[in-house]
Amino acid sequence: MIQPYDGRAKRPLRKVNHEDATPFYGRIAKGFGWLMRRTSKQDWGPMDAIPETGPLLVCPNHISNYDPPAIGHFLMWSGRFPYYLAKEEVFKVPFVGWVARGCDMIPVARHSSQAAEALVAAKKGLDQGKCMVIYPEGKRTRDPELWPMTGRNGAARLALTTRTPVIPVGQWGAQEVMPPGEKGFHFIPRRTMHVMAGPPVELSDLYSDNPNGAALNEATKRIMDAITTLVIEVRGEPAPEGRWDTRAGARI
Numbered sequence: 001m002i003q004p005y006d007g008r009a010k011r012p013l014r015k016v017n018h019e020d021a022t023p024f025y026g027r028i029a030k031g032f033g034w035l036m037r038r039t040s041k042q043d044w045g046p047m048d049a050i051p052e053t054g055p056l057l058v059c060p061n062h063i064s065n066y067d068p069p070a071i072g073h074f075l076m077w078s079g080r081f082p083y084y085l086a087k088e089e090v091f092k093v094p095f096v097g098w099v100a101r102g103c104d105m106i107p108v109a110r111h112s113s114q115a116a117e118a119l120v121a122a123k124k125g126l127d128q129g130k131c132m133v134i135y136p137e138g139k140r141t142r143d144p145e146l147w148p149m150t151g152r153n154g155a156a157r158l159a160l161t162t163r164t165p166v167i168p169v170g171q172w173g174a175q176e177v178m179p180p181g182e183k184g185f186h187f188i189p190r191r192t193m194h195v196m197a198g199p200p201v202e203l204s205d206l207y208s209d210n211p212n213g214a215a216l217n218e219a220t221k222r223i224m225d226a227i228t229t230l231v232i233e234v235r236g237e238p239a240p241e242g243r244w245d246t247r248a249g250a251r252i
Contacts, residue, residue, distance in 0.1 A: 005042065006044075008047060008078075009044070013033060013076065019081050022104070025103045032073070039185075040070070040177065040191055040192065041191065042193055043193065043194045044077075049197035050075065050167065050197055051080075051167075055126040055128075055129050055130065055131075055132075055165075056126075056131040057166045058075065058166075058169055059155050059167070059201075060171055060227070062141055066175075066178035067175075070173065072084075073193070074171075082133045083131065084100075084106065084134075085118050085133065085135075086107065086108060088109050091107050106121045106122060119154055123161075132158075136151035136220060136223050137149055143244035147240060148224055148227050149243060149245065150244065150246070151221075153216040153217070156216045157216055159223075160219055161208070161209060163204075166200060166201040166203060166223055167197050167198065168197070168201055169196065170195075170198070170227055170231035170233060171196070172194045173194050198229065202222070224243065228243075
């Protein structure tokens, strides 16, 4: 059963988050929280689902360009400053790119030979004890009903080779603020951001310095299964059979 939301988004950031961050990130976070509270409502899962210290790999579902702010808000007020792996196009957006660079987010040059460099940078972040956020789907879901689709192996590779705990996150509501494929925001009426984290995904039996394809596929499946379970809870409805595969253009 989902525990009632504890209302922590209304508390000062310093009361719920004791993690170190750069002065720039800290100032941005406070202003960002003020803005999020006035443009959306929060319905969050328990704070203790997010470990207070240590390296962490957070893996959410991806339904809208607005869900990174929704998830970032949840993580900051759950005690951790998130560091995203984000497509490099984000860093070219005026102001948004400036903030992303100032907060040490990691650009991903998708569909290029440089894409792997993002995982190297993410590993450095984990070595520093940071909370790294990576979308295992790689992009917004293409499922017509916005359920999690098949994942890519980048998050799994990072988890298995670094032995870092993977926290799955299910979220719903961001698609009402920024519907997929549409431009602009829909802030009136204020939409509710439903975000819930689950227990670490069990991957210890697959840890390896050089995991093979079978191990990566199994780890990715476990991560996506855990995310889907949480999405079922926050949506309050059962998931359809199968999982959308972009190559097949259907659920398989």
